[in-house]
Amino acid sequence: xxxxxxxxxxxIVIAMLAGMVLGVSLNLVGVADRVQTMLxxxxxxxxxxxxxxxxxxxxxxxxxxxxxxxxxALSDVRALGRIGAKALxxxxxxxxLAVSIALGLAVNVGPGQNFDAGDSxxxxxxxxxPAFSQVLIDLVPTNPVAAMAEGNMLQIIVxxxxxxVAVTMSGKRGQHVLNLFGDLNTVIMHMVEWIMRLAxxxxxxxxxxxxxxxxxxxxxxxxxxxxxLTAALAIQALVTYPFLLKxxxxxxxxxxxxxxxxxxxxxxxxxxxxxxxxxxxxxxxKKLGVHNSVASFSVPLGATINMDGTAMMQGVATVxxxxxxxxxxxxxxxxxxxxxxxxxxxxTAAIPAVGLVTLTMVLSQVGLPVEGIALIIGVDRLLxxxxxxxxxxxxxxxxxxxxxxxxxxxxxxxxxxxxGLSDGSPKxxxxxxxxx
Ligand code: ASP
Numbered sequence: 001x002x003x004x005x006x007x008x009x010x011x012i013v014i015a016m017l018a019g020m021v022l023g024v025s026l027n028l029v030g031v032a033d034r035v036q037t038m039l040x041x042x043x044x045x046x047x048x049x050x051x052x053x054x055x056x057x058x059x060x061x062x063x064x065x066x067x068x069x070x071x072x073a074l075s076d077v078r079a080l081g082r083i084g085a086k087a088l089x090x091x092x093x094x095x096x097l098a099v100s101i102a103l104g105l106a107v108n109v110g111p112g113q114n115f116d117a118g119d120s121x122x123x124x125x126x127x128x129x130p131a132f133s134q135v136l137i138d139l140v141p142t143n144p145v146a147a148m149a150e151g152n153m154l155q156i157i158v159x160x161x162x163x164x165v166a167v168t169m170s171g172k173r174g175q176h177v178l179n180l181f182g183d184l185n186t187v188i189m190h191m192v193e194w195i196m197r198l199a200x201x202x203x204x205x206x207x208x209x210x211x212x213x214x215x216x217x218x219x220x221x222x223x224x225x226x227x228x229l230t231a232a233l234a235i236q237a238l239v240t241y242p243f244l245l246k247x248x249x250x251x252x253x254x255x256x257x258x259x260x261x262x263x264x265x266x267x268x269x270x271x272x273x274x275x276x277x278x279x280x281x282x283x284x285x286k287k288l289g290v291h292n293s294v295a296s297f298s299v300p301l302g303a304t305i306n307m308d309g310t311a312m313m314q315g316v317a318t319v320x321x322x323x324x325x326x327x328x329x330x331x332x333x334x335x336x337x338x339x340x341x342x343x344x345x346x347x348t349a350a351i352p353a354v355g356l357v358t359l360t361m362v363l364s365q366v367g368l369p370v371e372g373i374a375l376i377i378g379v380d381r382l383l384x385x386x387x388x389x390x391x392x393x394x395x396x397x398x399x400x401x402x403x404x405x406x407x408x409x410x411x412x413x414x415x416x417x418x419x420g421l422s423d424g425s426p427k428x429x430x431x432x433x434x435x436x
Contacts, residue, residue, distance in 0.1 A: 007421050008196060012265045015200035016207050019269075023211025031212070044209040051202025052270050054195045058278045060148050062188050063300045064160050066281060069185040070296030071164025072178045079293075080161065083402060087298045090398045091306035092342060097240060098308035098394075099341040102232040102315035103334055111224035111316065112323035115375075135347065153274070153304040153350070157297070185292070189285075192278040199266065206269040214381055222379050229316040229383055233309055233390045241397040249404035255414060256400060259287045260393055267392040271384040273303040274350030276392050284396055286420030289413030290403040298402055302395030307345035309387030309394070310355035314341040314362045321363065321372030333366045340365045350391075352384055 031040065074080055139158055141147035147155035167174045167181070219226055242253030263283050266276045273280075281299050284290040318337050322329050329337075344358035356377065360370045403409035413419045 008199065009261045009265075011200040012203055012262060015204040016265055016269065019204040019207030020211055022204075023208040023214075026208070026212040027214070040209055040212050044205045044212070047201060047205035048209055051195075051198060051205065052272070052275055054198070054202075055266070055270065055275045055278060056151075058188065058192055058195065059274060060151055060156065062192065062278050062281065063153065063156055063296070064148065065181055065184045065188055066292060066296035067157065067160035067300070068164040068167065069178075069181045070291075070293040071161055072168050072174075072181065073291070073293040074168075077165055077168070079406065080165070080297075083294060083297060083406060086402045086405065087301055087398065090401060091302060091394075094240070094244070094394050094398060095306060095308050095311045095342045095345050096338055098232075098236050098390075099311045099315040099338045101235055101240065102229070102312035103319065103337060105232045105235070106228050106316045106319035107334075109224065109228045110319075110323060111228045112320035115221070115224075115320075115324045151274075153300050157300055157304075161297075189282065192282050196262070196279060196282065199262075203265055203269045210269075210381060210385070219379055219382075222376065225316065225320045225376060226379055226383065228320075229313055230386060232312045232316060233386050236308055236312060237390050237393050241393060245397055245400060249401045249409075251400055251404060251409075251414065255417075256288065256397065257393075258417075259283060259419075260396055263392050263396065264389045267388045268385045271352040271381070271388045272350060273307070273388050273391045273395070276388070277303050277350075280392055280396055283420070284399050284403075287413070288396070288400055289410030289419065290399050291408035291410070294403040294406060294408045295399055298399040299395055302398060303350045303392070305346040306395055306398065307348050307350075307355065307387075307391045309390030310348050310358075311341040311345040312390070313355055313383060313387050314344060314359050317359055317373070317376055318362055318366065318368065321368050321375065322366075324372065324375060325369060327368060329366060336365050337362055352388075353380060355384065355387065356380055 026035075026040065071080060074083075138152075139154055141152065141155035141159055144155070144159040147159060167177045170177070238257070242257070245251045245253045245256055260283065263276055263280045266279045267273060270276060277300055280303070281295055284295040284299065285292055315337060318341075319329070340362045344361045347361075348354050348358045356373055359373055363370050363372065400409060400414075
């Protein structure tokens with residue numbers, strides 16, 4: 001079958017660029033009140049918010065149904081423990097690597113050394129991160145319906161895993177439930193595809209509005225911080241993940257990065273790895289050939305606990321704030337930053353700007369003033385968009401590596417440049433394959 005003339009991905013990329021051009025122009029020219037009300041706070045806001053709401057609408061049903069279907073597709077329950085252990089180990093490893101790279105770069109570049117903090121914006125008051133014991137206690141939902149209503153991802157994962165295991169152990173009756181969840185999964189994926197077809201409009205509206213309201217002039221005094229972090233994020237996405245994919249799974253990194261363009265665009269424009277879950281799952285299963293039994297578990301888990309980009313921001317921000325306040329960090333301090341930023345990434349919610357809140361944990365750990373966060377808030381939105389893109393890419397890379405090691409990655413789909421291409425025309429859902 002020939003590739004469609006305008007695959008969705010290309011339309012999304014064009015929409016992003018057009019959104020940037022419109023947003024930056026509106027920002028530079030300065031808009032009249034009427035344009036601001038009708039276009040920026042009217043049309044663009046409504047279209048962008050509707051799009052993000054539609055994505056979020058799919059997250060809980062998709063994660064629950066897909067995870068139950070995924071667990072029941074596993075040949076034995078032990079595989080579940082293995083996948084979980086690999087996911088946890090790789091997520092922690094990639095995050096620790098990410099912070100180390102960010103710290104190494106920041107220490108060498110030294111952002112913030114000549115920074116004048118004289119007219120810094122209002123003070124920042126951070127919220128405390130939850131205690132680790134509470135995180136453990138909260139893993140088991142007292143009410144699964146409440147967990148779903150609140151979108152508590154870890155609780156939904158725990159309930160879905162237990163439910164899925166029970167389904168497989170319930171013999172013939174469980175088989176009916178299993179078939180039902182398999183069918184539901186196909187139906188929900190179909191709905192996700194509808195939203196993906198609307199992506200060019202949603203992405204355009206989100207990006208245009210962000211750039212219209214984010215003055216680029218804020219960037220200049222913080223250019224060193226901004227550029228150091230951007231470079232660190234680029235290294236993680238373009239060097240670390242490709243290296244891990246190649247060395248641990250023998251997968252072609254160029255194919256991976258090319259196929260990750262849709263989730264990357266969604267993550268960039270929404271700044272929320274949580275809202276991007278449906279697209280990440282769709283891409284992994286339909287384009288990269290990762291079996292549902294791995295993707296349905298590793299993606300929501302990764303979106304919740306694996307935030308490599310966020311941890312990198314925390315590393316660079318710590319060095320920047322230390323430089324501004326003239327504090328010398330010791331080697332122990334740096335090690336503490338790696339440790340706390342890795343743990344903070346586990347506790348960071350997959351929604352915009354939360355990384356700044358958990359940064360308070362890292363700063364207090366090394367005795368830096370939490371108010372320093374006020375210095376970087378101004379440029380955080382743009383950096384949030386970039387780090388979320390890295391967060392999502394990291395989840396997908398780890399999913400591919402686990403799938404490959406579990407023989408749950410369909411190499412033919414991974415290699416096929418046209419796999420899962422959506423041209424906007426409805427097509428029958430392919431039958432799910434089972435892992436070898
Ligand atoms: N926006 C990030 C995410 O959703 C979290 C953060 O760093 O604020 O992945």
